[in-house]
Amino acid sequence: MWGAFSALPTTLYDYPDPMVYVVWSLTMLIPAWFSLRGKKFDRSRTAAGYGLAIGLTGAGGQLLLFKALTIGPAYVIFPIVALSPAITVLMAFGLLRERLGALSWAGVVLALAAIVLFSVSTDTSESNGWLYLLLAVLICVAWGVQAFFMRKAALAGVDDASTFGWMTISGLVLIPVALLMMGGLPLDFPWQAPALTAGTQVLNAVGALFLVMAMSRGKASIVAPVTNALAPVLTIVLSLAVFGARPSVFQVAGIVLALAGSTLMVYRAEKSGEAELVGAAR
Template sequence: MTSSITMTTAGGARPAGWLGYALATTLLWGVWGAFAGLPAQRGFPETLIYVVWALTMVPPALLVLARAGWRVRRDGRAVFYGLTIGLLGAGGQMILFYAVKAGPTYLIFPLISLSPVITIALSYLFLRERTGRLGVAGIVLAVCALPLFDYTPGGAPQQYGLWFVLAVGVLVAWGLQAYFIKLANASMDAQSIFFYMTASALLFIPVALAMTDFSQPINYGADGPLLAAATQVLNAVGALALVYAFRHGKALVVSPLVNAGAPLLTTVIAMALAATLPSSYKLAGIGLSLAAALCLALQPEDAPPPETT
């Protein structure tokens, strides 16, 4: 990965590396989000898409490990942090499979999108991260924008049963994962973090296979697993860029920026492909996300984050 570059703003010189990595994740996840649903629409199950995603994590993991001389931290703290990060991410995905079967997606995904609230709160309380007025404004705007991208009004009133508990579980898992990525970066190198994320994703492949209904027709053609691989590699590389974004930037800024920016780009791409205008909710989300991204990008940093080896 490239080293941090320095840019000058009205607030003085500051490292811009975190912003570059965060924007890379936003771009990759935004494009991925626009096309990720195609394989499932064409008969390739979501559980098998997970398998493909886990396998696409391997090439970027090998690349960064090779560039680092194949060094992986194996001390107790590194193993704990690495597996915690990986299991929270992959485990959250497994829970999501059950959640969408038990409840309405138009309520589940807006709820899950609030996971940065967990990251922000933990980073503020335990990592003592702070930001200026622009940063605070950006965080608030991003959090307000997040549920609007996936919310679809209508449908019968829903009982808050199992699906709600599962959705909250995913929200907490992914919010904690982002916090632990930032926490681990203080004592681990990025390639080790991503190695354990990849290993954890691979560990859940048997679970995903067990959840797959192979009695149903499955599309094994080019627009099935191959299309899934082409989209999921964007997800995997975006996750790697996110690790570096957390390494160089504050979690309470990086998390809302990426989680608001990626759906914004997904929505714009979907609009362009369909040649239609989004709902009023998505339009509001777009406006809030643009304002949030501007505030978060312009907020000066107090000092460069310390580098660790």
């Protein structure tokens, strides 16, 4: 839901997209308080290292995402972002020397085909077309790296509350970057702009906490495909239904291939991750 409506403050009130990031980072404090209440915050070097790596890649991706959503359609951006498991899979292959099964390679091939279709459907006469496509790919890379570190943090025994706490800190750390992008704090906007932003982004923050909790409590091979495939589907459906957009044939094909590739890759990768966790527990 938050993905479909994140661009509304900018569209309706010309609210700067970096301010959307600032409001999002502040809303992260709400679920962080609930998650850490009554629990010990892990300040160890291991937790801090993985937590900041997870948080900075996630927050950096968010900063780019809010810009992308102001210049490009959510129904194209989110399927590309959903291909982030390709980055995670390839990092595991290259850095951890993990063997990849047929499903993983099939997912990578579908991901590449989806990117080609989105590129073909992009209007090359407008610079914004290439810009939002490039930003979507960069977000995909950032969140793929984030997922890799999330997996490593789980194997290292870092609890989900501490991980989310470090994610919140990382989001706040990048606020000065957002302010520099705007040249200062804008004050000449109606109250509806930050209010609408806060209402939308609190869904984003709570969803992030639910994801971290679900990944630590449930089977990753079930949780990850649901969040990587079904979440973009909901965003796409809402975006198309509410804003009345009509994707091209190439875009529809790209959306289908992206979601299929994401599901195949993340299912295979998380099944492998579950095996690692069982081995570590033993």
